Amino acid sequence: MGGRGGKGNINGFIDWLSKEGKGGGAPRPLDISKFGNMTLEDAERRIRNLKHEELFVFDKDGKLVEAYKGNSHSVSFPMSVLDYKGATVTHGHPKGAADFGGTFSFADVKNMLESKWAEHRATASGQGEMNYIMRKGQGAKPKAFYNQINRDYKQIERYLSDRYTKAYDDALKDGKSKQSAIHMARQMAVGYLNDYWRRTAPKFGYEFITRKKDYTYNR
Numbered sequence: 001m002g003g004r005g006g007k008g009n010i011n012g013f014i015d016w017l018s019k020e021g022k023g024g025g026a027p028r029p030l031d032i033s034k035f036g037n038m039t040l041e042d043a044e045r046r047i048r049n050l051k052h053e054e055l056f057v058f059d060k061d062g063k064l065v066e067a068y069k070g071n072s073h074s075v076s077f078p079m080s081v082l083d084y085k086g087a088t089v090t091h092g093h094p095k096g097a098a099d100f101g102g103t104f105s106f107a108d109v110k111n112m113l114e115s116k117w118a119e120h121r122a123t124a125s126g127q128g129e130m131n132y133i134m135r136k137g138q139g140a141k142p143k144a145f146y147n148q149i150n151r152d153y154k155q156i157e158r159y160l161s162d163r164y165t166k167a168y169d170d171a172l173k174d175g176k177s178k179q180s181a182i183h184m185a186r187q188m189a190v191g192y193l194n195d196y197w198r199r200t201a202p203k204f205g206y207e208f209i210t211r212k213k214d215y216t217y218n219r
Contacts, residue, residue: 027076030054030067038064040088044123044131047092060086060118082115090121090131103132103190103210104197106149112206113142133209134197140205148200156196164189 035042043056043064053070055077065084068077072094081089093102102124112120112134122132136142164185171181197208 025076027078028069030069032064032067035064035067040090043067044090044121047090048123048125048130050092051094053092053094055089055091057081057084058088058090059084062088082111082117085116086118087116088119088121089115089117090123093122093124103193104134106153109134109149109197110146112136113146131209131211132194133207133211134201135207135209137205137207142204145201145204145206148204152196152200156192160189160192163192 032038038056040056040058040062043058047054047056052072053075055068055070055075056064057066057077059065065087066077066081068075070076075091102122104120104122108120108122118136120134124130124132167188168181168185171184172178176184194208194210201208
């Protein structure tokens with residue numbers, strides 16, 4: 001989970017979009033006894049300020065049950081984590097690696113759809129960002145949602161390839177620095193993905209929510 005990619009072209013973004021969330025190597029568990037009675041808010045305050053990814057699993061009663069450490073691009077976890085019914089799972093999207101913002105990739109959402117979780121969260125480190133949240137509702141249809149993503153992926157890939165490249169090139173022509181051009185193209189791409197999740201998720205019984213940095217925690 002987590003991880004971004006690419007610089008001045010779309011290739012890194014497309015690679016992240018499809019592969020992010022698949023992890024990078026064997027899971028590295030954290031000793032949760034060191035965290036005491038950590039709450040969801042405590043965990044997200046922690047991971048939002050890290051340069052590497054971490055993932056925390058809270059059971060349906062809000063108790064921390066597992067945690068894992070990753071690198072600046074991804075965090076791996078065992079498949080058994082997907083079986084926590086009613087769990088809330090949160091992981092970080094570090095600022096240093098966040099060339100394309102903190103929103104969910106397709107792989108992130110597929111993890112949610114293949115799980116028994118109630119809620120999946122990405123805690124972002126970008127300026128003004130906080131959380132991207134996918135919640136499972138009554139009558140959710142994960143398989144149908146999964147199939148819709150697979151149908152839409154190629155079209156979205158083509159759209160983003162054209163729009164990202166144009167936004168980046170136009171910004172350079174307007175005299176923007178390379179870093180500013182990347183930022184502008186990134187924001188366009190992230191905004192498009194957020195709109196896609198917001199439009200698509202409710203059709204299959206899921207809710208997609210974005211939260212800014214300072215909000216009152218409630219589930």
